[in-house]
Amino acid sequence: MLYFDHCASTPPYDEVVQTMMEVMKSEYANPSSLHHAGANADKLIERSRSMLTDRLQASHGQWLFTSGGTESNNLAIKGIARQYAGRGKHLITTQIEHASVYESFAQLEQEGFRVTYLPVSKSGHVRIGQLEEALTDETILVSIMHVNNEIGTIQPLGEIGRLLKRFPKVIFHVDAVQSLSKLPIPIKEWGIDLLSGSAHKLRGPKGVGFLFVREGISLYPMFTGGSQESGFRPGTQNVPAIVASAKALRMSIEMMERRESRMKQLKQMLIGLIGEIPELKLNGAEPAASHIIHFSYPGMKPEVIIHMLEQHGIMASTRSACSSKDDKPSRVLLAIGASHEQAAGGVRISLGDEHEERDISALAASLRQVVGQLKPLERRLT
Structure with missing residues (x-):
């Protein structure tokens, strides 16, 4: 075959499968528990989080662990829109985003937000001039993918980031599910405030997503019921899968x-x-x-x-x-x-x-x- x-999905590295099995056997305690076993599990999560920060040179923020790229995109987009609705209710994305982004904006339109869906060129690329024209005093979020999941076009994120630095109220989200560990992503240099990724797209296990959140940004949580992931994503973390995902990311970047x-x-x-x-x-x-x-x-x-x-x-x-x-x-x-x-x-x-x-x-x-x-x-x- x-x-x-x-x-759609990648075969996991053998080393990743082995790591996941080992952690599943040895670190089964709830990482939120106060006892020693829980603390050990929590240390593994924090070590994985630190690895992402170091490998992706993103010390000016934190990495959250979710269930996948779809949840990361939903949390980023809806979390920003609902958290900062008092600043304005205008959002910008493109016509060629992944369904998890495109349909999140469609749902926010039903909640009273105004969304501009930028057209793209025949080659599939955003025109910087059209983005600049779409920005208003009410704009609070721009969400543009790095690599298109169907035709593979790479958006000019560096130029977009430089433009948005002139609009400090606007938060910049990037869906990097198809580019994380495949292309360089200088998060700080490009002015990216939130970035989504998915472990099973880079030879890690299914069920783990990554979401970078720049320091100083808050998200309206999609779920309630716990303080995990800084309260932005409550729920018991999947320790074996998180540790295995961090290993897959490290190996893929290398x-x-x-x-x-x-x-x-x-x-x-x-x-x-x-x-x-x-x-x-x-x-x-x-x-x-x-x-x-x-x-x-x-x-x-x-x-x-x-x-x-x-x-x-x-x-x-x-x-x-x-x-x-x-x-x-x-x-x-x-x-x-x-x-x-x-x-x-x-x-x-x-x-x-x-x-x-x-x-x-x-x-x-x-x-x-x-x-x-x-x-x-x-x-x-x-």
Whole structure:
């Protein structure tokens, strides 16, 4: 089997699995308990928190542990909006955010907030001028993802951060689920106030999310009932998964540069091979993440392609796993100007540490066979 769905989830490192098992066996006490066993469990959490701070050079704030990227995004966006509603009720995001961001803003609109959904260029990038024009005296939050989870475009966060420094009342949130440990993120230099991540996207366990909160920022909690995570996210922490997640992040960061160089080569190879299949149309443009390649077969249902690739032993996806069962055209592709047929026929390939050139060749060969089988059936399968 060739697994090309690393944007949805990644295989955990063997060392991470071993660490999680060991901690689960030895540190089963509640980290909020006052006895010695509880204190030991709490120390492991704080050690993991310190590791994130050191590795990501974010000493000007704290890291919270959540259940995943979706919760981190929800807590950041709704927590800021509700906490600082007295300053203003205008929020800004983009048309191509992950569903956990996009739908959080939609929910806040129902609560009386006004949201500006910035358009993007045909390459999928935010225009700084349009962001500046959208800012008002009532704006309290700007939330823009680092790497798009469908087409991989990288947003100009450095430029955005420099712009927002002129607006000290505005809080800057970044969804970095698809970039954390894959690309450098100078949190302080870019002026990022909140940043979301997810452990299972970087070869850690499922069920752990990261949320950086800059010093001086408060969040309206989504839950009540405890003082854990500074009161912003009450509930007993998952100690084994948190410790394993911190280890996965450390390991992924240590190999980031080497991985990036290899991924670029594999991506360019695959783009070249897909370009030889005239029925397929590549989506997105540089600058983009090296682990994501997205293409469409206009007029063909993507789930048909996915299931036929699976018969060849290849696992891929249509869009984010959270939206994979939605048969509507991709909101992201429509936002970059794709036709309805193109937006409805998208397939995402996402690369991982295990892939080599022979895997890319095998994927391309399978794609050619699948397209050859499907071409006579185009009209009947749309």
